Amino acid sequence: MPNQRKLIIANSVYQLLTAVHMRQTILQDYDVDLLITDITAALKDYLPRLNETKLFKRVIFGNIKELNRKYIIEKEAEISEGFENVSRLLKWILSEELSIYSEIYFANFDIFTRMLACYFYRLSCDFICYEDGFSSYVIDYLRQDRTPLNLHPEASKIKDKVKMVLLYEPQLAIRGDRLPNRALPKIKRDNEQLKEVLNYIFNYKRTQRYADFIFLEQSFRAEGLKTNDLALISECQHTVGSSRFIVKPHPRNPENIPFQLGLTRRYSENIPWELFLLNEDPKNLTMITVCSNAALTGRIVFGIDMNTIMLYQLFEGKVLWKEDEILKRYLRKFRRQFAGSNYYVPETIYELRSILKYLGGHDEQ
Amino acid sequence: MNSKIKVSVIIPVYQVENYLERAVDSVLAQTLEEKEIILVDDGSQDTSPQICDQYEKAYPELIRVIHKKNEGLGIARNTGIRVASGEYIAFLDSDDTVEPEMYEEMYAKASGENLDIVMCDVKIIYVEENKTSIVSSYPKENFDLADYIANGNNITYSVNKLFRRSIWEENSYEKMLFEDISLIPSLVTRYHRIGYVKKPFYHYYRRANTLSTTFSGNMIDIIQAFRNFIDTSDPYYHEEVVYCTAKQLYWNMTQSRVLFQADFIEFLKEYKKDFLLNSYLAKDRKIHSILDFLKKDVIPDKIICVHFARAIPQEYLEKITEHFPKTKLITADESYYSKDQLPDNVNQAIDSGHLSYAEEYVSLKLLLEEGGIVVTPDSRPNLNLKKLRLNQIFFGFEDPDQITSGCYGALANHYVIQALLETYEKDNIFNKAFLPLKERIRDFLIIHFQLQVNGKKQTLHGEIPVYLPSVLSYDMQDGENCCKKSEFPVPEGYELVSDTVLKMWSDRLMENWNLYKRELQSKHPSAVKTASIDSGMLSQDLFQRELERQIQSVVDNYENSTCWKITKPFRAIAKIFGK
Numbered sequence: 001m002p003n004q005r006k007l008i009i010a011n012s013v014y015q016l017l018t019a020v021h022m023r024q025t026i027l028q029d030y031d032v033d034l035l036i037t038d039i040t041a042a043l044k045d046y047l048p049r050l051n052e053t054k055l056f057k058r059v060i061f062g063n064i065k066e067l068n069r070k071y072i073i074e075k076e077a078e079i080s081e082g083f084e085n086v087s088r089l090l091k092w093i094l095s096e097e098l099s100i101y102s103e104i105y106f107a108n109f110d111i112f113t114r115m116l117a118c119y120f121y122r123l124s125c126d127f128i129c130y131e132d133g134f135s136s137y138v139i140d141y142l143r144q145d146r147t148p149l150n151l152h153p154e155a156s157k158i159k160d161k162v163k164m165v166l167l168y169e170p171q172l173a174i175r176g177d178r179l180p181n182r183a184l185p186k187i188k189r190d191n192e193q194l195k196e197v198l199n200y201i202f203n204y205k206r207t208q209r210y211a212d213f214i215f216l217e218q219s220f221r222a223e224g225l226k227t228n229d230l231a232l233i234s235e236c237q238h239t240v241g242s243s244r245f246i247v248k249p250h251p252r253n254p255e256n257i258p259f260q261l262g263l264t265r266r267y268s269e270n271i272p273w274e275l276f277l278l279n280e281d282p283k284n285l286t287m288i289t290v291c292s293n294a295a296l297t298g299r300i301v302f303g304i305d306m307n308t309i310m311l312y313q314l315f316e317g318k319v320l321w322k323e324d325e326i327l328k329r330y331l332r333k334f335r336r337q338f339a340g341s342n343y344y345v346p347e348t349i350y351e352l353r354s355i356l357k358y359l360g361g362h363d364e365q
Numbered sequence: 366m367n368s369k370i371k372v373s374v375i376i377p378v379y380q381v382e383n384y385l386e387r388a389v390d391s392v393l394a395q396t397l398e399e400k401e402i403i404l405v406d407d408g409s410q411d412t413s414p415q416i417c418d419q420y421e422k423a424y425p426e427l428i429r430v431i432h433k434k435n436e437g438l439g440i441a442r443n444t445g446i447r448v449a450s451g452e453y454i455a456f457l458d459s460d461d462t463v464e465p466e467m468y469e470e471m472y473a474k475a476s477g478e479n480l481d482i483v484m485c486d487v488k489i490i491y492v493e494e495n496k497t498s499i500v501s502s503y504p505k506e507n508f509d510l511a512d513y514i515a516n517g518n519n520i521t522y523s524v525n526k527l528f529r530r531s532i533w534e535e536n537s538y539e540k541m542l543f544e545d546i547s548l549i550p551s552l553v554t555r556y557h558r559i560g561y562v563k564k565p566f567y568h569y570y571r572r573a574n575t576l577s578t579t580f581s582g583n584m585i586d587i588i589q590a591f592r593n594f595i596d597t598s599d600p601y602y603h604e605e606v607v608y609c610t611a612k613q614l615y616w617n618m619t620q621s622r623v624l625f626q627a628d629f630i631e632f633l634k635e636y637k638k639d640f641l642l643n644s645y646l647a648k649d650r651k652i653h654s655i656l657d658f659l660k661k662d663v664i665p666d667k668i669i670c671v672h673f674a675r676a677i678p679q680e681y682l683e684k685i686t687e688h689f690p691k692t693k694l695i696t697a698d699e700s701y702y703s704k705d706q707l708p709d710n711v712n713q714a715i716d717s718g719h720l721s722y723a724e725e726y727v728s729l730k731l732l733l734e735e736g737g738i739v740v741t742p743d744s745r746p747n748l749n750l751k752k753l754r755l756n757q758i759f760f761g762f763e764d765p766d767q768i769t770s771g772c773y774g775a776l777a778n779h780y781v782i783q784a785l786l787e788t789y790e791k792d793n794i795f796n797k798a799f800l801p802l803k804e805r806i807r808d809f810l811i812i813h814f815q816l817q818v819n820g821k822k823q824t825l826h827g828e829i830p831v832y833l834p835s836v837l838s839y840d841m842q843d844g845e846n847c848c849k850k851s852e853f854p855v856p857e858g859y860e861l862v863s864d865t866v867l868k869m870w871s872d873r874l875m876e877n878w879n880l881y882k883r884e885l886q887s888k889h890p891s892a893v894k895t896a897s898i899d900s901g902m903l904s905q906d907l908f909q910r911e912l913e914r915q916i917q918s919v920v921d922n923y924e925n926s927t928c929w930k931i932t933k934p935f936r937a938i939a940k941i942f943g944k
Contacts (some may be wrong), residue, residue, distance in 0.1 A: 341792055348808040349819075350766075351794060358798040 005057070006032045007098065008105040008130075009116075013272035014297065016046065016106045017198060017277035018130060018184070020107065022166075023196055025053050025185050033099060037062040037112070044045035044207045049201045056109030062096040064112040071111040076152060086115045090256040101125050105166075107132035109141035109158065114149065117158035127161040131168055131184060131300075138330045168300045172337065174276030174330055186303050189280070195278055204275050210267060211246040212360060215258075216289040221316065222252040229290055232352075236288055239353045247338030248273070274301065282306035286359045290315045296334070305340040305360050313347045370528065371399040371476070372468045373451030376865050377441035379407040380895075384460035385416050385569075391462035391568075393424070394832070402428045403445040408435030413459075438547075439538030446533045452476070454481075454530050456523045460570055467566035471527045474560045483554035484526040487519050488565040492572045495651045495745060499565045506563045510553075515645055520545045520553055521613075525567040532556060535844035539593070542583050546613070547590035554598040554606060578670040580624055582688035582748055587617065587625070588632050589691075595636060608645035609637070615652045627663040627754035634659060664754040664774045667693045667737030668746065675722040678853070679744050684880055688748040695735060697727055708789050711797045717799075725770060725802035729786050736777030743852050744771035758782070759830045759838030760806060763850075765820035766866040768810070770802040772837045772848035781829065785809055820869050830874035834866045841870055 005028055010016040017023065017034060023032050032058040035195055050059045068091065071082050082089065083114040090098065092144035098119075106113045117127055129136070142150055142159045149155040163180075167173055171180035198204070215259050222228045238244045247264035250254045256265045259331075277298045289295040298304040312331065336344060345351040374392050388428060388834035392402050402424075404417040415930055421430040431444055443458055453475055460874060467485065473481040487500045489573060502519040519525050523545045536552060538544040591610050598606040618629045633640060640646060646653050670677055685694055699720075704712050707726070714722040728739045738753070739747045744910065750772070752758050758779050762768035771798060775782045788805060789796060792860060795805045810816035814825035824830045833845070839862045855861045862870075 344794060347793070348811045350804060350811075351808050354798060354800055354804060355794045358794055 003100050003102050003206045005099055005101050006030050006102045006105065007035060008032060008056075009035045009037070009062075009107070009113065011037050011038060011110075012044065012107055012132070013042070013202075014293075015130075015132060016201075017104070017187075018041060018148075018301075021194060022130065022184070022200060026063075032055045032279065033060060033101070035060045035062055035094070037064045037096075039065050039108075039110075046201050048266050049203065053197055055197065058096060060098070062112065063093045063146045064110070068110045069094055069111055072149075076148070079149070079152055079155060082111075083115060083118055083152075086119045088239065089115065090119065102179050103128055105130050105159065107136070110215060111149075111155070114155045114158045117161045118154050118333045119141050119150065121157050121161065126162070127158060127166055128166060129162055129179070130166040134296060134327075134330060134334075134339070135237070135293075136165060136167060136175075136180075136285045137169075137173045138175055139325050140175045142177060154321060172330065172334060174326060174333065176326065187301050189278060189302050189304070192223050198275060198278065201271055203277060203308050204271055206279065209267075210248075211244070212242045212244045212284055212325055213286045213288060214355070215245070215246055215247040215264070216273070216287060216292040216294050217250040217252045217253065217258065218290055218292050219252040220290075221253070222250065222254060222256065225317050227290075229315070229317070230261065230263065232311050232314060233258050234261075235349060235352060236361075237263050238360055239356040244361065251254070273297070274357065277302060277304065277306075282361065286356075286361075298342070299343075307344075309344045309352070309355060310348065311346070311352070311357075314349060314352060366921055369399050370401050370451040371448035371472050371789065372453045372455055373401045373403060373445075373530070374398060374448060374455045374457055375403045375405065375442055375466070376457045377405045377438050377445065378413050378459045379435065379438075379441070380409050380410060380411050380539045380735060381459040381623075382409075382411040382413045382416060385413055388457055388459045388462055389420055389428075391465075392457060392468075393427070394465045395468050396466050397639055398470060398833070399451075400427070400468060401449070401451060404428060404430045404451060405441040405445045406430060406432045407437070407441040408433060416501065421922065424516070426812045428680065437540055437542075437544075439544030440540050442544075443537045444664060446537070448529075449530060451531060453527045454533060455527050457917060458524055458569075460572075460779045460914055462523065462568045462570075464564070464566040464568070465746070466564075468527070470562050470564070471566070474511045474562050475527050475529070478560055479558065480560040481529045481532060481558040482526055483520065483560040484522075485561060485562045485567060486565040487508065487525050487569050490568055490570050492570055501563070501565075503561055503563075506561050508559075508561055510557060510559060511602060511605050513559075514550070514554060514602050514900060515608050520550045520609065522571070523549050529556075530551070541588040542581075543588075543590035546587065547593040550594050550606070580622070580748055582686075583690050584622065584625065585628055585689075588628050591632060594633075595639070601641075604644060607639045607643045608649075610636075611640060611646055611652050611655060615655050618655060620750065624748065626658075628666065629660045629754075630661055630663050631666065638776030660756055661755070662776055664738060664756065664758075664776055665693075665736040666691070666754065667735055669695045669697070669731045669735065669737050669739045670742060671697045671701075671739075672726045672729065672742050672748040673715075673724045673727075675742060678851075681740075681742055684745050684747065688750070693737075695731060697731060699723070702727060710789065711818060714799050721801065722799040726786075726789055728770075729782060729789075729802070730774075732775055733778060733782045733786055736775060736779070739770075739772065739775035740848060741771045743850060744848050745851045746772065746848040747846065749845070753832075753847055756830055758812070758909055759832065760822045761806065761832035762834045763838045763864055765801065765869050766818055766835055766865070768803050768807040768816075768831070769838045769850075770806065771835075774808070774872070781809075784813075820866070839863070839866050926927055 008019040010019045019034055034050065036059065037318065038044065039270065044061060047059055047061055050056065074082070100121070102124065104116060105128050107130050140146065142156070144150050151182040153361065164177050165173070165181050166184045167181050168184050168186060169324045170183050173181045188225065200239060213236065215233055219227070233247055243266070245264065246267050248267050249258070259266055273294045276298055282304050286309060287295045288311065291310060291312040295308050295310065298306050300321055307349055335343065344355045346355055376388060376392070389402065389404070398607050404420065406414045406417050421428045431448065433441070433444055446454060452471060456810065457463060470481045471485060476734065484502055486502050488497055489500060490497050496526065500518050503517045503524070514520065526549070532552060536548065539547055541547060581702060591613065591726070595606055595610055612720065614629055614633065618626050633655065640656060646656070666909060668685060670681070685692065687724040699715065711723050711726045728737040728741070732739055756774070758775040758781055760773045761769050763771070785805065794800065807816065807818065810825060810831065811831070814829060816825060816831060817823060820834055822831065822833050835843060835845050837848050838850055840849045840860050841862070842860065853861055
């Protein structure tokens with residue numbers, strides 16, 4: 001019998017959630033190893049419980065953050081040297097040795113994944129990309145001009161290994177590459193078994209709702225971008241009233257500036273957003289964000305038509321999705337084909353106020 | 366009074382107690398003895414009727430008085446004509462005078478040459494300016510009628526002419542303003558036996574606040590008067606008549622009645638072929654320029670008032686009658702459109718009691734179909750609104766943050782109105798929350814035309830003017846108001862203005878004032894010193910009064926300065942670049 005063992009790499013909570021879901025659906029008949037990494041620091045905390053569930057044959061931990069950081073800025077010669085030593089590097093950064101796999105599921109085209117592609121290049125091992133938010137729908141990571149890595153003979157070998165992209169909404173994909181898009185089954189919110197497993201892994205305990213209006217902050221400050229997001233937060237808080245409004249800080253931003261400026265109460269919960277959505281009743285809850293993928297998760301992953309206000313039309317700042325025509329097209333397509341009637345994209349600040357008031361916000365003045 | 370009467374002088378009388386005696390005396394002083402004077406009191410409320418009666422009592426053989434209800438000048442003249450027995454008839458306006466020899470010389474000319482009409486020159490006395498000028502009717506005493514119609518003066522006046530009485534057996538004045546223009550030039554074309562005494566017998570006193578110097582809604586009659594002139598004149602003189610009309614139009618459109626320019630443009634278009642093919646016009650470069658107006662679209666002369674489950678206020682209708690007597694008023698209530706003619710959300714709005722939302726939709730729909738100006742029942746339009754018909758579309762601020770939906774206008778089928786209407790078919794917050802139209806318009810203009818929400822006048826993409834709150838929402842008594850909100854009753858002489866607009870207005874005045882001061886200081890440093898006051902020398906009250914006096918003095922200087930007015934556009938441009 002040919003080897004049917006699978007490996008799933010998860011770099012974030014969102015990816016881990018999808019990994020567990022894939023394990024229980026499309027990969028339920030296979031032996032599956034899970035590789036969680038330090039790209040998201042909190043993932044390591046979930047490792048004991050992941051093991052306890054025995055969902056995966058093995059749960060491997062990888063310290064790949066430094067590796068990714070190092071080689072992305074190296075010159076071609078150093079990159080080549082790194083790719084020549086993949087076997088040794090893997091031994092250093094992984095908690096356990098990898099097996100032989102027929103398929104490897106991954107979400108990011110980072111150095112580590114590219115090295116794995118080299119490592120398994122001559123073996124019969126397909127690489128399957130799976131959903132990682134809206135970038136999976138719009139970005140052709142392997143296009144030659146996107147990164148010098150795509151011109152590197154070793155780093156670009158992944159192109160030969162990737163066979164498909166799994167997406168929750170494949171019809172929304174507009175990347176422009178030739179990879180086939182296949183459907184990932186949606187996560188059903190009434191799937192109590194999955195919910196139970198996920199809640200156990202993430203040690204989720206039901207909490208009180210923070211507020212009726214949650215603003216999902218993005219990592220603009222972490223990326224050194226000058227934007228008007230604080231003005232937008234302030235506008236929302238002012239319109240709905242501070243008692244019903246809260247900002248969920250982005251973990252990569254070094255400081256919680258909205259909190260320091262009095263634009264929000266403290267958001268102290270540390271549970272994954274997706275788990276919150278999976279467990280909580282989204283009725284009367286409004287998510288506000290400039291363009292965070294997390295705001296789309298509820299729709300894409302769980303199929304929840306919840307109140308969502310996307311502020312990207314009011315956003316001022318130099319960010320990729322404002323300039324990239326493909327991203328703009330994606331947002332338009334998402335809105336037209338998928339968004340539903342509770343999805344709002346205000347085009348003026350006045351329209352934003354009206355929407356907030358319509359959704360139950362009130363002016364405290 | 367008997368059949369030997371040569372000239373009947375008809376004087377319509379209306380509210381002229383201060384001038385009437387002067388007018389009548391000038392007729393009594395005529396050297397022509399065989400005359401009669403018919404005073405037609407047109408329902409005056411002052412002492413004019415008594416003055417008339419006293420004259421009749423004093424000159425029973427000469428003067429006859431008729432008291433009647435007020436119907437206007439033309440009908441008063443008709444009334445006088447009906448009782449007149451003279452061989453010829455003359456008209457005198459009750460605030461003007463005539464030279465003593467006028468009727469004797471003109472009658473001599475008329476009877477001697479068996480003429481239908483005899484005319485003279487006119488002396489205009491500018492009362493306030495204390496100046497006079499003589500308007501010669503024609504350069505020569507023997508004149509060519511065609512040339513006179515085309516190039517003469519005073520053709521429209523009734524008062525500088527003597528008419529054979531039989532003319533009035535088949536003609537009469539209409540009940541309208543500009544009854545002279547409507548009838549007299551046409552008579553001149555049809556009664557060819559015309560003579561001319563080249564003397565300025567008639568004295569026309571021109572004052573401020575008379576019909577010829579103030580505006581009212583029924584002045585729109587001038588269009589009908591022009592129409593009558595062209596349509597009833599002898600076709601033989603059609604070329605001259607059209608050219609004569611074009612000259613009158615030129616004057617009215619560019620000088621005296623610019624407010625009615627949109628109406629004149631529609632009239633031009635109505636007789637487009639006549640004006641375009643006119644040989645006189647082709648040679649007259651100045652007058653020919655009116656044909657440029659043919660290229661201009663004007664908003665149709667229609668006012669749209671939608672009133673769901675409420676009556677149109679009487680005061681609203683009175684304003685329409687007063688200022689827009691010939692305008693088509695389109696009213697629509699909830700039964701105007703059937704349910705299947707309205708989008709689902711508008712029907713839902715009606716069912717759920719959001720009537721203003723439905724009213725606003727129907728207003729837009731009617732505006733798209735008909736073109737015109739939407740004036741809601743809560744708004745009160747005034748005559749100035751006519752000016753805005755020269756736009757293809759217009760909106761105005763209600764305050765610094767809001768666009769008014771109380772008054773706005775557009776051509777029929779204007780794409781902006783069409784696009785606004787289409788937003789009612791979409792899934793958006795405006796329809797979900799039944800938001801008011803003013804928010805929809807504002808956001809639409811921001812998104813598509815980069816409207817700056819600041820309450821200031823702007824022209825979006827060079828084609829969509831958005832006016833100050835003082836134009837379409839509040840009357841700030843600066844002469845610019847076209848329509849104002851009237852949601853609450855206010856005492857006579859007061860204006861109800863929102864606090865935000867009042868603040869904005871105050872800031873605007875201060876901004877202008879400071880700009881003026883800066884300019885003044887930069888050009889004439891000493892001039893500013895005159896405005897400084899040694900407050901220590903004056904009591905508080907005196908100080909305040911002196912301050913107000915000096916401020917007023919500088920403001921007057923500022924507002925009246927020609928240089929300031931001329932350089933306004935340059936300052937505005939410099940300010941933009943300065944930013």
